[in-house]
Amino acid sequence: MTTDTSTQTGIEWIEGAERLGPGVVGGPMEYSEQPARVVWHTTESGAGNTMFKEMADYLLTQGVAPHVLYDPVTDRLGQFGPLGFKAKSLRNDGDIHTNGVGVACIQIEVLAEAKRPFTDYWKPGPHFAKLMMAIRSWGVPDSFPAGNPPVFPGDSNRDRTTWNNEPGHYAHANVPGNDHGDPGRISTRELFRASENPSTDALVTNAAPLDNSHSSDACNSRAFKGSFR
Numbered sequence: 001m002t003t004d005t006s007t008q009t010g011i012e013w014i015e016g017a018e019r020l021g022p023g024v025v026g027g028p029m030e031y032s033e034q035p036a037r038v039v040w041h042t043t044e045s046g047a048g049n050t051m052f053k054e055m056a057d058y059l060l061t062q063g064v065a066p067h068v069l070y071d072p073v074t075d076r077l078g079q080f081g082p083l084g085f086k087a088k089s090l091r092n093d094g095d096i097h098t099n100g101v102g103v104a105c106i107q108i109e110v111l112a113e114a115k116r117p118f119t120d121y122w123k124p125g126p127h128f129a130k131l132m133m134a135i136r137s138w139g140v141p142d143s144f145p146a147g148n149p150p151v152f153p154g155d156s157n158r159d160r161t162t163w164n165n166e167p168g169h170y171a172h173a174n175v176p177g178n179d180h181g182d183p184g185r186i187s188t189r190e191l192f193r194a195s196e197n198p199s200t201d202a203l204v205t206n207a208a209p210l211d212n213s214h215s216s217d218a219c220n221s222r223a224f225k226g227s228f229r
């Protein structure tokens with residue numbers, strides 16, 4: 001017999017990720033006969049530990065938490081809820097609860113701006129590798145079925161047939177029923193390559209406690225209000 005990977009389940013909690021919030025985001029997936037997928041977002045903010053904390057609190061307070069918050073500069077990784085349950089970062093597509101599409105719909109908010117693709121300057125490390133390992137455990141292939149994430153805020157392919165049926169990675173800009181243009185033109189090659197050969201120089205900064213940061217990035221700390229995702 002052959003193994004049907006379209007509905008395989010995988011890792012719920014990513015090894016080494018900080019727990020953010022109460023540990024529950026949304027309820028069970030609603031369309032779990034459809035394959036697992038990932039949606040990439042940018043927070044439209046700076047990075048650094050001060051922003052990490054502020055953004056985590058903001059996403060929780062606004063009721064729009066993803067599964068994962070990632071800092072592309074420090075390799076810091078946080079997780080709000082289990083990967084096999086719904087998150088809250090997507091708008092509905094008419095009557096379809098987009099957050100509930102797939103055996104998993106893993107949503108990742110990266111502390112970055114869509115106009116400045118984070119793969120141009122990021123420092124992915126061991127935590128990014130763990131994130132990608134968890135993603136692959138759900139049978140998500142290293143591909144972007146709707147095409148590479150578009151240059152922000154360019155035209156977006158939001159084809160429903162592709163979204164409903166194809167496992168893989170998607171830009172928020174390619175999700176039906178949504179109108180955001182993030183995460184910008186990130187390099188898909190860099191994304192998949194980084195997880196195979198993570199650098200280790202990000203570990204030290206990742207270990208910094210929440211209240212011990214004086215990142216100058218905090219000057220952008222109000223930029224995300226009203227414009228995140």
Ligand SMILES: [Zn+2]
Nearest residue numbers: 041172182229
């Ligand atoms: Zn988004």
